[in-house]
Amino acid sequence: MKLVHVFALLIAITNTESFSFNAFPFLSTVATAAPTTPVVDTNPFVPKELKSVVKSVAVAGATGRTGQVVVQTLLNEGVSQVVAVVRDEEKARQVLPVSSPQLKIVKADFGTSFEQVLEGVDATIWSLSKNKNNDGLPKLVVCSSAGVTRPTWSDDKKKRLVGAADIPIVRLNPFGILDVKRESEERLREACNECNVPYTIVRPAGLNDDWPAGSRPIFSQGDVAVGRINRKDVARILVDALTTPSAVGKTFEVVAVAGYPPATTMETALSRLRTDQEGPPSDEIINAVYHTMQQLLPGEKQNSAGLAMGQTYEQMDQGKTGRLGERGQEDAASAAPKPTS
Ligand SMILES: NC(=O)c1ccc[n+]([C@@H]2O[C@H](COP(=O)([O-])OP(=O)(O)OC[C@H]3O[C@@H](n4cnc5c(N)ncnc54)[C@H](OP(=O)(O)O)[C@@H]3O)[C@@H](O)[C@H]2O)c1
Incomplete structure (x- = not known):
């Protein structure tokens, strides 16, 4: 069975006393840190103060x-x-602010077996389900990816929504990465529902750190979103979800529109989305969302289905080839991360 391939996965623990990492068979504590003064970010998008709802x-x-x-x-x-859950402690010491007393580094020895990862995730979810503090906020926020359902679409749907179905990552789907993520999402939803854990699954479109951070996130459902978002904005959304009641039980895509400031809270936008239990939007709604999202594509040609992997919209506008070569001849395997690595 293929399973959990989700990163930047947050688990909020509101009551540290009732929580122990001993419940995680795959974790062991490795590092502590020297004191430093935490930087307080008075981000206006957080509807409730995060530190007041999660410890x-x-x-x-x-x-x-x-x-x-x-x-x-x-x-x-x-x-x-x-608690930073990492597989490489040395890398963690290099890239994380280990001098912060609030930061604890924990090694997760996932090995190469997906089975082991699922065992761990199930244990985590089960453990969290014992948490009595049901404050109506997400306790598990997962970063997945836009496009995970597109390999399963019918030929008719792929034709109708070609600008979403025929983008490079879906056309090439290296190592079946989208399938692994989709199956992981399914397992997570199932486990969270069984254990009554409030969750949120965020599916960002193309991560691009040259795209301006602090852009307006556009949330949608139906898996038709195509575009860009800066990782800083994705991180902000994952964290803000922890204090956003209307994020609970929802899976949604997100792109970001540059040059347009973000709303002060995601609550209003997310309250308009369907819960996973309500099921997906109708085909009519998906069509409408698709045609709107296509207008938000970067560049002038806005031809997402014509892109080669590694080619930007700007390169397409200028008639330039992307870094991985012509469309149809890209070496996708060399560019893509393997699902297990
Ligand atoms: N690239 C895109 O355009 C795009 C679009 C939508 C969604 N996404 C998804 O968004 C997420 C974040 O992307 P990113 O680019 O920020 O990720 P990234 O820099 O590639 O980081 C991935 C993280 O996952 C860890 N990891 C990978 N395989 C693992 C394993 N088998 N066991 C334990 N940990 C493992 C890595 O550990 P190490 O640090 O030790 O390597 C790293 O911390 C990813 O899930 C990505 O697939 C990407």
Whole structure:
């Protein structure tokens, strides 16, 4: 069975006393830190003060590019304890602010077996389900990816929504990464529902750190979003979800529109989205969302289905080839991370 391939996964623990990492068979504590003054970020998008609703947050994939920003954002928010779950302690010492007394580094020895990872995740979810503090906020926030359902679409749907179905990552789907993520999402939803753990699954479109941070996130459902978002904005959304009641039980995509400031809270936008239990939007709604999202694509040609992997919208506008070569001849395997690595 294939399973959990999700990074920048946050687990909010509101009551540290009732929580022990001994419940995690795959974790062991490795590092502590010297004192430093936490930077307090008075981010206006947080509807409730994060540190007043969670005392401790675990971050899986903490050494990743998004994960690092998630850790820093949580520290900036003044969360009492941030537990960075990592597989490489040396890398963690290099890329994480280990001098912060609020930061604890925990090694997760996932090995290469997905089975082991699932065991760990199930244990985590089960453990969290014992948490009595049901405050109506997400306790598990997962960073997945836009596009995970597209390989399963019918030929008719792929044709109708070609600008979403035929983008490079879906067309090439290296190592079946989208399938691994989709199956992981399914397992997580199932486990969270069984254990009554409030969760949120965020599916960002293309992560691009040259795209301006602090851009307006546009949330949608139906898996038709295509575009860009800066990892800083993804991290902000993952953290803000922890204090956003309308994020509970929802899976949604997000892109960011540059040059347009973010709303002060995600609550209003997310309250308009469907819960996973309500099921997906109708085909009619998905069509409408698709055509709107296509207008938000960067560049002038806005031809997402014509892109080669590694080619930017700007290069397409200028008639330039992308870094991985012509469309249809890209070496996707060399550019993509393997799902297990
Ligand atoms: N690239 C895109 O355009 C795009 C679009 C949408 C969604 N996403 C997804 O968004 C998430 C964040 O992306 P990113 O670029 O910030 O990620 P990243 O920098 O590649 O970091 C991935 C993290 O996952 C950890 N990891 C990988 N395999 C693992 C394993 N088998 N066991 C334990 N940890 C493992 C890595 O650990 P190490 O630090 O030790 O390597 C790293 O901390 C990823 O899930 C990515 O697939 C990406």
